[in-house]
Amino acid sequence: MPRKRQIRQEKIAKYIFVEGKSEEKYFEILRQNEYIPNLQVFFIGAHATSLWYKSVKKMENHPKLNRKNADIYLIFDKDHLTEEEYNEIFELSKKEKFMIGFSNSAFEVWLLAHFEDLNSGFTSTEQLEAKLSVHLESSNKKLKYKKADTKQLEKIVPNYQNAIKNTAKINQEDFSQQCTTVGAVILDVLKQTDN
Numbered sequence: 001m002p003r004k005r006q007i008r009q010e011k012i013a014k015y016i017f018v019e020g021k022s023e024e025k026y027f028e029i030l031r032q033n034e035y036i037p038n039l040q041v042f043f044i045g046a047h048a049t050s051l052w053y054k055s056v057k058k059m060e061n062h063p064k065l066n067r068k069n070a071d072i073y074l075i076f077d078k079d080h081l082t083e084e085e086y087n088e089i090f091e092l093s094k095k096e097k098f099m100i101g102f103s104n105s106a107f108e109v110w111l112l113a114h115f116e117d118l119n120s121g122f123t124s125t126e127q128l129e130a131k132l133s134v135h136l137e138s139s140n141k142k143l144k145y146k147k148a149d150t151k152q153l154e155k156i157v158p159n160y161q162n163a164i165k166n167t168a169k170i171n172q173e174d175f176s177q178q179c180t181t182v183g184a185v186i187l188d189v190l191k192q193t194d195n
Contacts, residue, residue, distance in 0.1 A: 011038040013070040014189050017055035019047055021148035022107055023075045029150075029157045030186065039189060040065075048085045051076055052092050073185050075101040077109075078175070086175050101185035102173045108132060108145075109170075110182040113163040114156050120170050120177040160186055 016039065018024045024043040031039045046054045051074055059065045059072075074093060078086075093100050103109045108128035112118065115135040123131070132145035136152055146152065164183040172179055 013066060014039045014073070015055075015059070015065065015070055016041045016073045016075060016185075016189075017044050017051060017058070018042070018075045019044060019051050019077070020107060022111075022153070025148055025150055025153050026107075026111075026157060027075070029153055030160065033157060034190065036189065047079065048076055048081050048089050049092070052089050052098075055098075056096075071188065072096070072098045073101060073189070074098055075107075075182065075185065077103040077106045079106070081175075083175055090173065099185055099188055100173065101180075101182040103180040103182060104174060104176075104178055107182075109178060110163060110167070110180045111156055113166040113180065113183075114159040115162070115166075117166045118170055118178065118180075120174070120179065122178050 014036070016027050018027065018041065021043060024041055027039070027041040030036070031041065042055070042058060044051050044054045044058070055072070055074060059067045074089070076089075090100065092098075101110075105122065106125050106128060108125060109118065109123070112123070112128050112131055112135075116131070129145045132152075133143060136143045136145060136155060143152070160183075164187065167180050167183050170177070170179045171181055171183055173181055
């Protein structure tokens with residue numbers, strides 16, 4: 001009796017386009033820690049609608065990026081985003097089926113959630129960074145949180161499951177309140193990694 005051939009299911013590529021270096025390093029560390037070979041992270045360095053357009057352009061100009069068989073994610077935060085830009089990027093992304101990881105006011109909202117339960121009350125960037133510094137301190141060393149610091153992010157990333165739980169109350173896009181949907185992106189990236 002002939003052997004049955006196993007049909008090998010090709011993994012869907014996952015492309016994450018980010019506006020900042022902290023986001024880029026965070027997702028690279030996550031990719032390595034969780035062994036997600038089909039994930040590629042791209043630092044675009046543009047904000048909001050420019051991030052969207054430059055991400056699309058990068059996919060069009062990069063021969064190895066197969067947009068048709070890929071899940072695409074944009075990671076950005078509010079910073080100086082206007083409500084008009086906010087609405088535009090969400091409309092463009094919905095139309096193209098891009099998933100968004102949005103943090104209001106900064107990516108540090110997501111990072112702080114690795115240590116604390118968060119709510120929709122605003123915490124300033126300075127307060128976010130001060131709280132992160134406290135959590136990163138070791139028993140013999142004071143550390144000040146630094147954006148895009150690889151060693152600090154290596155301490156933060158392994159607690160991503162805590163962050164998902166700690167952002168349950170603020171896991172929605174909201175222009176006017178503190179929020180973050182980065183956890184939803186991570187869950188989506190990980191869901192097909194097991195296949």
